[in-house]
Amino acid sequence: xxxxxxFEIGSVxxxxxxxxxxxxxxxxxxxxxxxxxxxxxxxxHWRVQKPVHNVEHCINCFFCWVYCPDASILAKDEKMSGVxxxxxxGCGVCVSVCPTNPKSLLMFDEVEEEKDALKKWPxxxxx
Amino acid sequence: MASKYELSKIEVWDGNMAASxxxxxxxxxxxxxxxxxxxxxxxxxxxxxxxxGYIDGEFVMVESEHAAMSxxxxxxAAGGRVATATSSQxxxxxxxxxxxxxxxxxxxxxxxxxxxxxxxxxxxGDHSDMYLSxxxxxxxxxxxNPQEAYDFNxxxxxxxxxxxxxxxxxxNQDGFICSHTAQNVQPLSDDEAYAFVGEYKxxxxxxxxxxxxxxxxxxxxxxxxxxxxxLHHDLMNSVGVIEEVFEEFAKLTGRKYSLVESYDMSDAxxxxxxxxxxxxxARVAAKSAREKGIRAGVVSIRSLRPFPYKQVAEAxxxxxxxxxxxxxxxxxxxxxxxxxxxxxxxQNAQNKAILSNYIYGLGGRDMTQEALLNIYHxxxxxxxxxxxxxxxQQFVGLRGKKMAFN
Numbered sequence: 001x002x003x004x005x006x007f008e009i010g011s012v013x014x015x016x017x018x019x020x021x022x023x024x025x026x027x028x029x030x031x032x033x034x035x036x037x038x039x040x041x042x043x044x045h046w047r048v049q050k051p052v053h054n055v056e057h058c059i060n061c062f063f064c065w066v067y068c069p070d071a072s073i074l075a076k077d078e079k080m081s082g083v084x085x086x087x088x089x090g091c092g093v094c095v096s097v098c099p100t101n102p103k104s105l106l107m108f109d110e111v112e113e114e115k116d117a118l119k120k121w122p123x124x125x126x127x
Numbered sequence: 128m129a130s131k132y133e134l135s136k137i138e139v140w141d142g143n144m145a146a147s148x149x150x151x152x153x154x155x156x157x158x159x160x161x162x163x164x165x166x167x168x169x170x171x172x173x174x175x176x177x178x179x180g181y182i183d184g185e186f187v188m189v190e191s192e193h194a195a196m197s198x199x200x201x202x203x204a205a206g207g208r209v210a211t212a213t214s215s216q217x218x219x220x221x222x223x224x225x226x227x228x229x230x231x232x233x234x235x236x237x238x239x240x241x242x243x244x245x246x247x248x249x250x251x252g253d254h255s256d257m258y259l260s261x262x263x264x265x266x267x268x269x270x271x272n273p274q275e276a277y278d279f280n281x282x283x284x285x286x287x288x289x290x291x292x293x294x295x296x297x298x299n300q301d302g303f304i305c306s307h308t309a310q311n312v313q314p315l316s317d318d319e320a321y322a323f324v325g326e327y328k329x330x331x332x333x334x335x336x337x338x339x340x341x342x343x344x345x346x347x348x349x350x351x352x353x354x355x356x357x358l359h360h361d362l363m364n365s366v367g368v369i370e371e372v373f374e375e376f377a378k379l380t381g382r383k384y385s386l387v388e389s390y391d392m393s394d395a396x397x398x399x400x401x402x403x404x405x406x407x408x409a410r411v412a413a414k415s416a417r418e419k420g421i422r423a424g425v426v427s428i429r430s431l432r433p434f435p436y437k438q439v440a441e442a443x444x445x446x447x448x449x450x451x452x453x454x455x456x457x458x459x460x461x462x463x464x465x466x467x468x469x470x471x472x473x474q475n476a477q478n479k480a481i482l483s484n485y486i487y488g489l490g491g492r493d494m495t496q497e498a499l500l501n502i503y504h505x506x507x508x509x510x511x512x513x514x515x516x517x518x519x520q521q522f523v524g525l526r527g528k529k530m531a532f533n
Binding site: 002003005012016019024 | 233360
């Protein structure tokens, strides 16, 4: 464990292991991050409930992606591709902004398996 | 390129104007301020210098003192030389951000023109705001007249920005008595002053994109203690740099400052310990007391933080009676100078001097020569008796029934 005399002054942290200018030219996942970057630090333990994504109902509107306060909605090839459970804090904003019927994101207990959650998905609601 | 200001060898400046010129000469990148009496003219003059082309930096007008200090922290973290000024309520509003600045170790210079804190509302000078700043992790320098307000501003940048220090620094001067009283001030030329202050050196600048940095991280019981202890360690050790800068400034100007200033102390039996403009008044009173056969001296402190624990005891070690004068309501305790200087003496001095505490001058109430002479007389009586001849804490110049404690 570090002592008081081993820290950078001002509790300043450095997120990158490489030159920042060079890192900018790379995709985020290809950059070399230090352990002090929030990219490497998991906050999964903050979560009590987790959002589960159901690809069956998703229309790829990206509302969840826009509203997520922690950039934890994953997207690939212009399609919603799940949730980053390392950074998601389980706030549920993605679920509340999801416009589909039934919703394509729902909150489940943290310990619920994804396949079991998908089995419990509700039917379309009649208005 | 900023125009140079032609200055006379001797200028007639009040403490505010002296501070404004020192700030101008330091070629600051960002001043963010929200003017408040009695410090208003510092930023007012600074704004005029800027409009007249004597300053290249940015002047940011903000919506409060909290915002002023916040903008200063941001600009300093970004990698610029930064300063501001405030007083009293404005300082109280800055307090939250003062701790951010010292915790993030950004070298900001703050001119604190000392004024009372409400209620009741009062714009005049006492040391309530200076005392409020004691624990906020800044270096805290004390001046007694406009010349010193000028000198200490230049030195503050050097001390604060030194790579061995990197701690924000307050320069105190008394509201009105110093800030609005014009006296002769011998300034340096713009070139000399800037050569002394030097180019700003950045450390972990946010605008250095090759080395991205995170300021304002959160630590809980795991690491908070270590970071705060590190600040205390570096504050305590800044003494060495402060003395170096005093030395270098003396070589340049002939004006030699010390962490603890002693006046007529070589054979003094009784001494007053004070801060601010009262130091000079006490020196005048000490002279009169000597004419009456009292071996009187004055000890004063230049750096309230880091507190010159050993030095202040050394200055007072041969005294028989010592009075600590506090210009701030202790609000349920003995005065700060009494507590801090008293313990320094108890731990470091061979002789056991008789200690007393005077509370005076709140809200700008005058400290008269008569009152100071009376303190010397009481000290003399204590010295002769070898014990206190009155209560330890007394209130000076207070209307109504005499107030004293302990």
